[in-house]
Amino acid sequence: MKTLPHLSRRRLMAGGLSLAGWTALTGAGGVLVPTPRQSAGPFYPDQLPLDSDADLVTVAGRGGPALGDVTHLFGRILDRDGRPLAGARVEIWQCDANGRYIHSRDAARGGGDPNFQGYGRTESDGEGGYRFRTIRPVPYTGRTPHIHIAVAAAGHAQLVSQLYVAGEPLNAGDFLYRRISDPQQRAAVTIALEPRPDLEAGALGMHADIVLQN
Numbered sequence: 638m639k640t641l642p643h644l645s646r647r648r649l650m651a652g653g654l655s656l657a658g659w660t661a662l663t664g665a666g667g668v669l670v671p672t673p674r675q676s677a678g679p680f681y682p683d684q685l686p687l688d689s690d691a692d693l694v695t696v697a698g699r700g701g702p703a704l705g706d707v708t709h710l711f712g713r714i715l716d717r718d719g720r721p722l723a724g725a726r727v728e729i730w731q732c733d734a735n736g737r738y739i740h741s742r743d744a745a746r747g748g749g750d751p752n753f754q755g756y757g758r759t760e761s762d763g764e765g766g767y768r769f770r771t772i773r774p775v776p777y778t779g780r781t782p783h784i785h786i787a788v789a790a791a792g793h794a795q796l797v798s799q800l801y802v803a804g805e806p807l808n809a810g811d812f813l814y815r816r817i818s819d820p821q822q823r824a825a826v827t828i829a830l831e832p833r834p835d836l837e838a839g840a841l842g843m844h845a846d847i848v849l850q851n
Contacts, residue, residue, distance in 0.1 A: 661715055661719065662821055662824060668717040669716075670821045670822060670825050671822070671849065672796060672798050672822075672848050672849070673817050673819070673822040673823075673825065673826060674796060674797060675816075675817075675826075676799075677785060677787070678785060678799075679742070680738035680740040681730060681740070682739050682740055682756050683741050683742075684741070686739060686755065686756055688754055689754070690754075690759070691757050691758070691768060691770065692757070693729075693731075693755065693756070693757045693769065693770065693772070694707055694754070694770050694772060695752070696751070696753070696754050699751065703734065703750055703752045703753035703772055704733065704772070705734035705750075705772030705775070706840075707839065708771050708773045708774075708830070708840065708842065709769070709770055709771075709836050709841070709842050710769045710770075710771055710842075710843045711768040711769070711842075711844060711845075712766070712845040713764065713765040713766055713767070713846045713847070714788055714846075714849065715765055715846055715849070716848070716849055716851055717850065717851050720765075721763075721766075722761060722849065723761055723762060723764070724791070725789065725790035726758065726760055726788070727759050727788050727847075728756070728787040728788075729757055729758075729771065729784055729787075730755060730785045731783070731784045732755075732775065733772070734750055735748050735749060736775060736777035736778075737749035737750070738755060739753075739755030739756060757769050770837075771784070773802075773830065774800075774802060776807055780807075780813075781802075781805055781810070781811035782802050782805055783799045783801050783813075784800045785799055786798055786800055786847065788847055793849040793851070794850065796849055798847075800843070800845055801814055802827075803828055803829045804829075804830075828843045829843070830842070830843055
């Protein structure tokens, strides 16, 4: 079984707090701004990969890493009062560096990266924390770079959303990004992408807290 490169809790917390990117936004009444719901898209895997852990960069049985820039995506799963939600199921899926998803319809087009897992899942820890090792999201025809995320926690409706890269010029023309009309909710899924050599040589980092409706 694969394991992510070891990072101590202190190192992860320090890394998250040092990011200039987004952390949970506070709205009216002191409650947190909920992460907006978005479409799962047409390419949620129609067959989950045998290797479906939190490290999407290496696939069990494959000889090399995925194409693309290694990116650590991490944050917390919270309710609107800021309480961490432990044991939440967190899934992500995204296209590979060639713009292909691990879906039979997209795979039929050819050109996919066999060394990219394409889908991963994990559970939030006792402090609501989650973490994935993936690649920097890339654009494909009609879409700006994004990562799909789904969260299921006891007592809350399942959330499906998409995370976008802050400062990406293609965001302005993306129909799903533009559909988020509330500025605070749009900010909640617009995530800073920064060099993070402290986490892994040559790696990038994205810190995204996910806020579920009560």
